[in-house]
Amino acid sequence: MVQMRTHNCGQLRLQNAGEHVRLVGWMENVREVGNNFAFVILRDFYGTTQIVIEFEEMMATIKDLNKESTIAVEGIVRERSSKNPKLPTGEIEVVPEKIEVLGRCRYNSLPFEINRSREADETARLKYRYLDLRNPEVQANIILRCKVVSALRAAMADHDFLEITTPILTASSPEGARDYLVPARKHPGMFYALPQAPQQFKQLLMTAGFDRYFQIAPCFRDEDARGDRSPGEFYQLDMEMAFATQEDVFAVLEDVLPPIFAKYGKYNIASQAPFRRIAYNDALRYYGSDKPDLRIDLTCKDVTDLFKDTEFGPFQGQTVKAIDISDCKLTRKQIEKLLTECEVQSGSKGYWFKTDDKGEIAGGIAKFVTPIKDQMASRIDLSPNTLVVLSAGEYAVKSAGVQIKTFGAAVEGHMDKERYEFCWIVDFPMYEIGDESGELEFCHNPFSMPSGGLEVLLKAERGEIDPLSITADQYDLVCNGVELSSGAVRNHDPEIMVKAFELVRLGEEDVKAKFPAMYNAFCYGAPPHAGIAPGVDRMVMLLAGEDSIREIIPFPMNKNAQDLMMGAPSEVTQKQLDELHIQITKEEE
RNA sequence: GGCUCGGUAGCGAAGCUGGUUAUCGCGUCGGCCUGUCACGCCGAAGAUCGUGGGUUCGAGCCCCAUCCGAGUCGCCA
Numbered sequence A: 001m002v003q004m005r006t007h008n009c010g011q012l013r014l015q016n017a018g019e020h021v022r023l024v025g026w027m028e029n030v031r032e033v034g035n036n037f038a039f040v041i042l043r044d045f046y047g048t049t050q051i052v053i054e055f056e057e058m059m060a061t062i063k064d065l066n067k068e069s070t071i072a073v074e075g076i077v078r079e080r081s082s083k084n085p086k087l088p089t090g091e092i093e094v095v096p097e098k099i100e101v102l103g104r105c106r107y108n109s110l111p112f113e114i115n116r117s118r119e120a121d122e123t124a125r126l127k128y129r130y131l132d133l134r135n136p137e138v139q140a141n142i143i144l145r146c147k148v149v150s151a152l153r154a155a156m157a158d159h160d161f162l163e164i165t166t167p168i169l170t171a172s173s174p175e176g177a178r179d180y181l182v183p184a185r186k187h188p189g190m191f192y193a194l195p196q197a198p199q200q201f202k203q204l205l206m207t208a209g210f211d212r213y214f215q216i217a218p219c220f221r222d223e224d225a226r227g228d229r230s231p232g233e234f235y236q237l238d239m240e241m242a243f244a245t246q247e248d249v250f251a252v253l254e255d256v257l258p259p260i261f262a263k264y265g266k267y268n269i270a271s272q273a274p275f276r277r278i279a280y281n282d283a284l285r286y287y288g289s290d291k292p293d294l295r296i297d298l299t300c301k302d303v304t305d306l307f308k309d310t311e312f313g314p315f316q317g318q319t320v321k322a323i324d325i326s327d328c329k330l331t332r333k334q335i336e337k338l339l340t341e342c343e344v345q346s347g348s349k350g351y352w353f354k355t356d357d358k359g360e361i362a363g364g365i366a367k368f369v370t371p372i373k374d375q376m377a378s379r380i381d382l383s384p385n386t387l388v389v390l391s392a393g394e395y396a397v398k399s400a401g402v403q404i405k406t407f408g409a410a411v412e413g414h415m416d417k418e419r420y421e422f423c424w425i426v427d428f429p430m431y432e433i434g435d436e437s438g439e440l441e442f443c444h445n446p447f448s449m450p451s452g453g454l455e456v457l458l459k460a461e462r463g464e465i466d467p468l469s470i471t472a473d474q475y476d477l478v479c480n481g482v483e484l485s486s487g488a489v490r491n492h493d494p495e496i497m498v499k500a501f502e503l504v505r506l507g508e509e510d511v512k513a514k515f516p517a518m519y520n521a522f523c524y525g526a527p528p529h530a531g532i533a534p535g536v537d538r539m540v541m542l543l544a545g546e547d548s549i550r551e552i553i554p555f556p557m558n559k560n561a562q563d564l565m566m567g568a569p570s571e572v573t574q575k576q577l578d579e580l581h582i583q584i585t586k587e588e589e
Numbered sequence B: 001g002g003c004u005c006g007g008u009a010g011c012g013a014a015g016c017u018g019g020u021u022a023u024c025g026c027g028u029c030g031g032c033c034u035g036u037c038a039c040g041c042c043g044a045a046g047a048u049c050g051u052g053g054g055u056u057c058g059a060g061c062c063c064c065a066u067c068c069g070a071g072u073c074g075c076c077a
Helices: A056-063 A114-119 A122-127 A136-158 A199-207 A246-264 A280-287 A332-346 A366-379 A396-410 A453-461 A494-502 A508-514 A516-522 A536-544 A574-579
Strands: A020-032 A038-044 A047-053 A070-079 A092-103 A181-183 A191-193 A212-221 A232-242 A276-279 A300-302 A320-325 A350-355 A387-392 A422-426 A431-433 A440-442 A474-479 A482-489 A529-532
Touching: A020 A047, A020 A092, A038 A056, A038 A070, A047 A056, A047 A070, A056 A092, A114 A136, A136 A212, A136 A232, A136 A246, A136 A536, A199 A212, A199 A232, A199 A516, A199 A529, A232 A246, A232 A536, A246 A422, A246 A474, A246 A482, A246 A529, A246 A536, A276 A280, A280 A300, A280 A396, A280 A422, A300 A396, A320 A396, A332 A350, A332 A387, A332 A396, A387 A396, A453 A494, A482 A536, A494 A508, A494 A516, A508 A516
Parallel strands: A047 A092, A276 A422
Antiparallel strands: A020 A038, A020 A070, A038 A047, A070 A092, A181 A191, A212 A232, A232 A529, A300 A320, A320 A387, A350 A387, A422 A474, A431 A440, A474 A482, A482 A529
16 A cells, blocks of 8 residues: 655655655756756645656656646655755755656646746636645745634633534624625525624524624625725624623633734734723824724824914814824925825825924925914924824814824834734714714614613703713724724613614614514523624734735635636526526616 | 726736837746756747727827726725
């Protein structure tokens, strides 16, 4: 009985010299040196090993093969006469007695070069993802993902969480994103939906008496993609705890995440527990964003009152925010280029001035700042060589947020990239005035417990407080400016639920109609519970230091939610459609 | 759907103010080379410049339309 292999390609060392071995793998490269002399690089999952071809007969076998064919090599391990210290197996080589072809690569030109696949056109990479993934660099991200998922599972189990799977075919939910629908064969005209998150199931598990639940949960949302958002499907570390508070949830993740970030992250410095808590309103006030990047030391200051009597048109009667950036060596041209970048992203114009070597105000809108220099200096740092970037108007806050991230990354000395900075954003508003309706609406989701419970809602109902001032026990986990996760203390009390709905002109019937299972379940005695669901893909993306979420997904779809490799979505047969009682109507031209 | 950027041999790029034979690197094929390791040297093949129309004596380059891709906004509790 012949073994497929005795060793892998990353394994052999000098002490193996003289052993008879059998290796298998892909023929990565052939370096011919002389007539009947060549080096073949054999690659498998574990590494590469050099094979020396010294005879005519074997040379013929090799020459007959295209690169990336799979072969088996049987032979003797030998100490190299010229070693390569850069390679783990660089001290040895294998002298083959027999070479066997296992899987012929039928093409002598590949859609891209394996070891440079990351530079190739993304469409080609996705279509030939199985070749792209042969690149050890690309493979490394998937390996990292596996390790991180295992570590998360182990850590959650350590904290006494049970992994419980929840249905993939479920009911369409009226809240949130667009659902993926699945026609029900046995129920003409009816549909299942793929879950946007196991939200309701996990809350029902709490109601059922499970104390700590988690799941590496697939979630499906039919929304457009982004660099950090995969279209269609993604994974969450979904968790929920019964009889728990916000701080209980924080404590679990503050315990689970830092060691994993420290061990698997590209950068090995990660903030430790407790993570900073920043109120939603403060996050906007100081960072212009509800997902601040705390690696950046810049904050924005309100200078609206200083420009009360300004002659500068764009600032007249507007909110004005300023960001002071010390020790800035950017030229005028560079500053304006960055400002333009910010404008594209935030959709509103930015302004600037700076202080020169002597601390005099110069450049940009200097003319309008000089008269109020002293007041300005009491508000922000105006020491020499400080750049001040400003934004004004309705979107001043958001614009300032973009400016902080852009200039923070561009101006030297204001951002330590090589670390992971976590923070909790807390005290989210419960309600907001809807853009379209102009009326009070839920700000995020209606499952969250309003801080202060029923009492607060009643006060708002009686007009004693502004409903917009009500906050929810809801929180986001943010890392390096990336929203990793949203969570909340849930509203487990049917009475408070109905009252919360009444404030947005809905009532008990709406709650029952929208969330029948949960509403009914909560009427049988529910535990107070809280949870969160960090995005696994985004976490791995941060750990790998990648900018595109597709780099850490084994088989990603493209921006248009197509799987180019499998050819999905695709048309189906008429028979399939008939069974599902589905008729296709052609879109009119 | 809006905006921005892009599409040039199998792959990655260059291509000036429109000018005659469209460059360069990698890969492929052939030759040389017995210690390479991103091997080296010599040579060759390989391009409807995304597509369609227009301007022009002349278009990879300018104009119009259109397709495809990426980023971003909308959207995503």
